[in-house]
Amino acid sequence: MSRQLIKNAKVVNENKIFESDVLIDDDIILKIDRDITDVNANVLDAQGNYLLPGIIDDQVHFREPGLTHKGNIASESRAAIAGGITTFMEQPNTDPQTVTIERLEEKFAMAANTSYANYSFPFGGTNDNLEEIKRLDKNACSGIKLFLGSSTGNMLVDNEAVIEKIFRNTEMVISAHCEDEGTIQRNLAQYKEQYGEDIPVQYHPSIRSEEACYLSSSKAIALAKKTGARLHVFHLSTGKETQLFRNDIPLKEKKITAEVCIHHLWFSDTDYKDKGTLIKWNPAVKTAMDRKQLWEALLDDRIDIIATDHAPHTLQEKNNVYTKAPSGGPLVQHALPAILEKYEEGSISLESVVEKMCHNPAILFQIERRGFVREGYFADLVLVNLNNPWTVSKDTILYKCGWSPFEGSTFSSKISHTFVNGHLAYENGKFSAKRNARRLTFER
Structure with missing residues (x-):
């Protein structure tokens, strides 16, 4: 489906935290509001977890x-x-x-x-x-x-x-x-x-x-x-x-x-x-x-x-x-x-x-339509459970080099879902076979 509906999320955006649904149409955030319904959308229940804009690592x-x-x-x-x-x-x-x-x-x-x-x-x-x-x-x-x-x-x-x-x-x-x-x-x-x-x-x-x-x-x-x-x-x-x-x-x-x-x-x-x-x-x-x-x-x-x-x-x-x-x-x-x-x-x-x-x-960096949870922006989104402890170990490390300076550390928060341009790229440890990445564009 080209439409995704994230229900019951706590959205963290522009110095506010608020409960909302987020409707994604193809690669764009179409609507941010309470109690959105769309019969054509694939529904993901966020179960009160926190929805962040995708991280931008410069x-x-x-x-x-x-x-x-x-x-x-x-x-x-x-x-x-x-x-x-x-x-x-x-x-x-x-x-x-x-x-x-x-x-x-x-x-x-x-x-x-x-x-x-x-x-x-x-x-x-x-x-x-x-x-x-x-x-x-x-x-x-x-x-x-x-x-x-x-x-x-x-x-x-x-x-x-x-x-x-x-x-x-x-x-x-x-x-x-x-x-x-x-x-x-x-x-x-x-x-x-x-x-x-x-x-x-x-x-x-x-x-x-x-x-x-x-x-x-x-x-x-x-x-x-x-x-x-x-x-x-x-x-x-x-x-x-x-x-x-x-x-x-x-x-x-x-x-x-x-x-x-x-x-x-x-x-x-x-x-x-x-x-x-x-x-x-x-x-x-x-x-x-x-x-x-x-x-x-x-x-x-x-x-x-x-x-x-x-x-x-x-x-x-x-x-x-x-x-x-x-x-x-x-x-x-x-x-x-x-x-x-x-x-x-x-x-x-x-x-x-x-x-x-x-x-x-x-x-x-004047990046076009990214870095915020806003209507009309690209749907780069991350869903985080702040109460799901896990420990960094060899078998969970994804880097090609196979190690981490955090090995042995226990973190309270776990990323459950990552959307890249509206596509659910990562879900509870599993990756989509499809890649939906884009070259950045700028507004300069």
């Missing part, structure tokens, strides 16, 4: 092309919809890198054939592809990505003159990974002198330090102010950086915005003892005080978005000595349950979860 690494032993668009987007993520923006540091318009369109073609979730891809900036950036249509993709700190695939952009030219030559959102490479290399050299290659992982936040993060973030923000560029700083990890951002104007008026990731809100440096390189990320998980200050900035709107930075590696890769173990970990399947656990603890409201993971990504 930063993932799905490893295709070239790194598909870790993951691919099909495997990781499948895990994403099981975690309530209906839209993702996959980063350009693949092999080959997404740094030409031709490579960008090749990636869109891959996703069209294999993705379970809606998709877009930021275009990677380098020290020598300014002319390609100038040619890029502002509605072609989610934005520009710059690694202003070391990156896989040698995508480090360290020529300050080039960075300024990029800032001056695009209207698109420039998303930046901000860590100062010189500071990192000096710190690394000191620890290698003491420990060789097998540096204890607890020193990771001392190597990729607060100083390295703040120096890079503050320089990027100063340049954005100078040039008028639209800057979005990815994955804040320090309390000090949060002081650089404003909360006194609406998101639509902000030229400089920020994101925090699930792992920086969940873990702290005390967790390295038990988790080791499994929680080695760039930027590093830092102190409990940094985590507290990140939460404060998230809740007072200096930080605008919660994302995952999903970045799978095999366990064999992660189990190397410090200098050989890659940074990153898989998160898309467990991000929403993890943040809902923080709701259960009283750290964040459901309305704020939806604002930071659904509404704000749609506003910030």
